[in-house]
Amino acid sequence: MKGLLLGLLAFGLINVPTQLCEGFMPENDMQVSVGDKKANTMTEKRFNQIIDKVVKVYAPVIKKRGGKLVLKRKWKNKTVNASAQRILFWYVVNMYGGLARHEAVTDDAFALVVCHEVGHHIGGAPKISSSKWASNEGQADYFGTLKCFRRTFRDEDNVRIMANINIPDYVTEKCKAEFPEAGELALCQRAALAGKSLAKLLGGGRGGNFNTPDGRVVDTTNDRHPAAQCRLDTYFQGALCDKDIFDELSSKDPIPGSCARVRGRSVGVRPLCWFKPKS
Structure with missing residues (x-):
């Protein structure tokens, strides 16, 4: 029955309520076409392979929740963004080739955006105040490195992958303090650098710094897109949290499954800079 409904929806033969979450980044006019001289080295094959890695992990998770993860792979689309939609029991993620081809976006950074969009669906609290289903932007970022990126790449040879990468000493120091085992240390470093790549994109070429966190303190939780430095801080803190990747996050309480001040x-x-804990 679900397959029939999905087919009818795809061909526009039925109309159903669609709940669209804001894009990964604020609306913008950036575009990167296939073959653009400013594009990175991303290929359609790698674009799909990266998406497949996240889908392999999270399609079964969402199936257990009674939903179906639907990845719309818009490789030829020039848009530099990504988005999530909830359509009945379909957990839809829209991934655009323009984002994947942007010169600031590494393969790992692209994977982290896929994780961010999945995080809107299952990232838990805090959620967007006007939405019953979508985790807010900061929480989707946090979920990305706290759970999804680590869960997706935990079985890869992360020590080898990171061996010839220039990693800031500050990142190594902080990651090693939380993850002394070599493989977990390398995965923490890898997630942090993916976040750094996205911060560069989000900051218009200025990627922020790991050791200069955003000093702003919000009065109420910000559901929308935090500033680039604040988002880098979120990616880094998610990577540093040593909670088990299989510890479930709650849809109502931000504490379970996370590292919490309380x-x-x-x-x-x-x-x-975006999250206001309950007093």
Whole structure:
């Protein structure tokens, strides 16, 4: 029955309510076409392979929730963004080739955006105040490195992958303090650098710094897109949280499955530049 409905929807033969979440980044006029001279080296094959890795992990997770993960692979689309939609039981993620081809976006950064969009669907609280289903932007970022990126790439040879990568000493120091085992350390570094790549995109070429976190403190939780430095802080803190990747996040309570100040944690916590903990 679900397959029939999906087919009818695809051909526009039925109309159903569609709930669209904001894009990964604010609306913009950036475009990167296939073959653009400013594009990175991303290929359609790698574009699909990266998406496949995340789908392999999270399609079964969403199936257990009674949903179906639907990845719309818009390789030829020039848009530099990504988005999530909830259509009945379909957990839709729209991934655009323009984003994947942007010169600031590495393969790992693209994977982290896929994770971010999946995070809107299953990333837990805090959620967008006007939505019953979507985790807010900061939480989708946090979920990306806290759970999804680590879960997707945990079985790869991360030590080898990171061996010849220039990693800031500050990142290594902080990751090693939380993850002394070599493989977990390398995965923490890898997630952090994916976040750095996205911060460069989000900051218009200025990627922020790991050791200069955003000092702003919000009065209420910000559901929308935080500033680039704040988002880098979120990616880094998610990577540093040592909670088990299989510890479930709650749809109502931001504490379970995460590193929380209320539990005496100071590392791996959601940054105060977008998150207001309950007093």
